[in-house]
């Protein structure tokens with residue numbers, strides 16, 4: 014009996030460990046690897062970063078939905094402490110939860126979440142039920158409340174009165190006054206009551222923002238007494254991230270500059286948040302990494318953001334490497350490179366019919382290389398490298414440190430094979446430290462690499 018009990022307990026522990034690991038994603042950009050995600054609102058709660066994104070899906074068959082448009086049924090929340098290992102805490106709110114939302118419209122667009130007095134307030138737009146009319150009644154903004162950032166969230170019975178719009182964003186100012194921003198052609202602001210559920214002032218249009226070209230997705234934050242009104246705006250043909258600076262949460266804001274240029278590959282939307290975590294500022298945004306041919310299936314990314322001495326924001330260049338220090342003993346996806354040779358190296362999906370299986374690096378010519386920055390070697394000395402590779406001709410890869418010495422730490426002979434294999438090779442003793450690595454094809458024909466990993 015006691016033996017059985019122990020066995021049962023061990024089984025439960027194993028199931029929990031498996032469940033936690035299954036939900037953990039080791040990732041650079043995009044950071045969410047198990048589903049499409051967009052419009053990330055990043056918040057720091059209890060020493061972790063929580064990302065509340067929209068959840069893009071393909072329009073389900075058999076529904077009266079446009080196949081070429083946004084389709085969003087629910088929200089998940091994700092969190093991370095090191096900005097590399099992300100946990101999917103699962104679904105928190107769906108279109109079937111709020112009784113006022115039209116659960117056939119798949120319109121759960123960009124959300125936000127803030128904490129006040131130990132409660133978490135999750136703000137989300139959705140189409141309001143039609144009340145028997147032919148036409149839908151536009152977008153309302155609902156609130157769901159929880160005791161923990163992961164939920165469970167309980168949706169309020171009505172959307173916030175006085176708002177017709179999308180893309181809610183909430184700022185709680187230093188004096189405790191909360192403001193809600195949203196968009197609908199213009200960008201609006203109103204005060205929120207202490208209960209965080211009702212407006213405490215008439216909605217006001219934020220003046221002095223560009224009048225030509227679509228604006229949406231406001232994100233307002235304060236730093237050193239400056240209030241930043243940041244938002245996607247179509248200055249040319251697709252959205253770019255712009256900002257204005259002001260002295261008060263309700264503006265006026267003086268248009269100041271561009272935070273991120275238009276997507277070089279044409280993803281029409283961008284939508285972002287700006288957050289400080291452990292003394293570093295970050296820009297969360299989205300791009301259609303997993304869906305290059307359909308830009309309504311997007312993915313959340315993060316890159317570092319820096320301010321100039323006068324408070325202006327330096328333009329952020331989107332990267333694949335993203336942020337955070339990668340652990341040498343976890344698989345390192347070198348296809349999320351920091352730099353790549355101008356020719357000879359390229360990136361492709363591992364399986365284009367199953368995109369969440371990720372990408373591979375293809376070294377086509379000798380001398381082709383990719384560089385991957387910030388890999389931490391710590392604790393026990395790591396003595397070998399594992400490379401998941403495929404090469405019909407066989408080839409030799411070289412791993413070199415990108416420092417002044419440029420020390421070669423390993424040469425790995427990848428044998429000829431038509432299937433993926435994990436090849437091991439020795440590395441010369443690397444002391445504990447954080448290194449930038451270069452992977453180069455030294456000899457032989459084309460080699461494809463899924464990941465590299467260091468081990469004892």
Ligand code: FUB
Pocket residue numbers: 051052067083122123179180229230282283284
């Ligand atoms: O995700 C749907 C909509 O696309 C958002 O609400 C907008 O900000 C844009 O990103």
